[in-house]
Amino acid sequence: MEILESAAEMRTLLAELRHKIQVYETILERLDVGIHVIDNKGKTIVYNDTMSKLECCATTEVLGKDLLSAMPHLTTETSTLLTVLRTGKSLTDRQQNYINAHGKQIVTVNSTTPLLIADKVMGALEISKDITFIQALADKIVNLQENLIKQKKGGQVPHHPNTRYTIESILGEAPLLKVAIHYAERAARTPSNVLIFGETGTGKELFAQSIHNLSPRKHHPFIAINCAALPEQLLEGLLFGTTKGGFTGAIDRAGLFEQANGGTLLLDELNSMNMELQAKLLRVLQENIVRRVGAANEVPVNVRVIATMNMDPSAAIEQKKLREDLYYRLGVVTIRIPALRERKNDIAIYTTAFIKKYNSALKVKIKRISPGVEDIFLRYNWPGNVRELQHVIEGAMNLIVNEEEIEVQHLPMLFCANAAVSAESPREAAVRPVALEAGQTLGDQKELMEKTIIAAALAETGGNTTRAAGRLGLTRQVLQYKIKKYKLK
Structure with a gap:
């Protein structure tokens, strides 16, 4: 009997092992x-x-x-x-x-x-x-940079063709922003490296281009590379160049440091670069020489580096995302760009500028945002900062036909949902939407969106049901039914 039980257990075990092997092979x-x-x-x-x-x-x-x-x-x-x-x-x-x-x-x-x-x-x-496709994109970047530099040599232009922003492009009157602009203006006069940090969407590259175009280097190359966009193996060759025989299939090619000689190299999202490559970057900054991957000789370069980060440098150092010695070399001038939630009085300036921009692009004639939209904008925390505000304005203006004012119902649905979640008022906090659970349907999603938009309209009108119904294009009775249904009061 024990032998039979052992045989049965063995068969069960073998079946389980076969199943595991099939799972591993499928993976x-x-x-x-x-x-x-x-x-x-x-x-x-x-x-x-x-x-x-x-x-x-x-x-x-x-x-x-x-x-x-x-x-x-x-x-x-x-x-x-x-x-x-x-x-x-x-x-x-x-x-x-x-x-x-x-x-x-x-x-x-x-x-x-x-x-x-x-x-x-x-x-x-x-x-x-x-990474064949990524390598092809990297090669295109290098070729485009080379072509732009060749075009630049054909005649003087106000600034390098890789740039379009100047210091006048930076909008805003908030004291914290004015401090950052003042630092940028002062830094532009010198050849020292600059470190710019701020949240995503605050305008770090705008500041970098403005510094370049205000500096004596403005007629020389401005080259930008996103350190998070490429694998580190490609990034090294792209920055420093490659030499035939340096690795299998390598060719002789100048890197971005050599291409930016005399000008500015922007290293975007520097904290995404691995520590080993940061050490090689530090040597280039210290010695002003670059050695191509696989090469024995060194090439002198005269490049100003502007680096950007989406986090505080001290936090990046603590989290081992930034070498401390590299920070001291790069952060000769350090500029912090404040988040939009720290300067909400500037929202009106940006809103006016974006409406003007998209009036022309979309062939509409919007004059302003409604008081309700303004109230939502001022209460929202703007995690995507100025870039998010720009996208919200563009999205809203795509939904307008003959109106002259951006109303709550024109705002993108996802923004309305996010605004309801992050709202600061008790009324908006009370209607915070919940995440969909597994098994919920499209109808559930539509009800969630409807609840969010109705809550925003009620917030805009101070809880006035008649005015909210008018905003939403509903009868007062229908709106009261939906308010009761969603328990919004």
């Missing part, structure tokens, strides 16, 4: 990265579909085969998997450029690591991420 085939695993004899034991497509090798030609026999173009020395198997040391984030079996150029970032079991190397794992 491997769904991953958007290539996976290649060899055992300690060099035989492939895992080769997923993504890796097969990258290398244009059929899974049946690789799986279960000795690596070198399946891929005769490799050797013990050139294979990263066999190198890791032999040394027991990881090779991380290695960029590789190669032509696959279909003649297509592929760019990947590979990380290869030993598989350790009881401190013994039992195999090696390689993960490959296809």
